[in-house]
Amino acid sequence: MPELKDIATQIRRDIVRMVHAVQSGHPGGSLGCTDFLTALYFKAMDHKPEKFNMDATNEDAFFLSNGHISPVFYSALARSGYFPIEELSTFRKIDSRLQGHPTTHEHLPGIRIASGSLGQGMSVALGVALSKKLNKDSHLVYSLHGDGELNEGQIWEAAMFAAHHKVDNLISTIDWNGQQIDGPTDKVMSLGDLEAKFKAFGWNVLHMNGNDMDDVVAVLEKAKSLTGKGQPICILMKTAMGKGVDFMEGSHEWHGIAPNDEQLAKALAQLPETMGDY
DSSP: OOHHHHHHHHHHHHHHHHHHHHHHHHHHHHTTTTHHHHHHIIOOOOGGGGGGGOOOOOOOEEESSSGGGGHHHHHHHHHHTTTTTGGGGGTTTTTTTSSOOOOOOOOOTTTSSSOOSTTTTHHHHHHHHHHHHHHTTOOOEEEEEEGGGGSSSSHHHHHHHHHHHOOOTTTEEEESSEEETEEEEEEOOOOOOOOHHHHTTTTTEEEEETHHHHHHHHHHHHHHHHHTTSSOOOEEEEEETTTTTTTEEEGGSSSSSSOHHHHHHHHHTOOOOOOOOO
């Protein structure tokens, strides 16, 4: 666990440096989901960073649906070996492969879909999960979604489809931070009882503290143990937007605002360099 926590600290450091450098990007959700992406890419998933292929043959696959949190995704990919760490310095710059929202035409290793148009990732993950079943590939498919993204109807169409077709090699996680771009989710449009909703749609539902590395690892292992039993798995993951930087935590205002020079210095003071900066 100490190693995973050190990796997460470095990834958080990468995130604030990336968005500060271009004064553009989405630090809040990225920081909140750092522990999850770290555990996924450095512990839970069976994947092949140095032999990336778009079809994800004989390996687990991950799909980021809420593509605006690309900083944490890019850092996790680079730090786990998909592309050179130094390339993080090109984030959101002209001709960079690290677009503000991940895209496929730059052929960046680790990216299998363009994402950012919210609501689509679960449908894509379902297609890949079904393909794995047809190919008799026993590996798993993971997807991550924002809670504000659940305002999209396509999510619920996909949820209904997944249960009906018993897509039990899919683990979909909801970043349940209670914040979206316009404010708290309870004020924009209440999500209601998410556990009851997903259970009503036929999913097996787990809960996770997404900012407690021990719990993240344990719940991911639990989710893996429940696959193959006829139900898709949903993890309701409680996080704090901006986690790790005290003045960003819990506020929707940091959904898509970059820190200035002074704020960057304050953030980095809270995030010691553990793996070496790019």
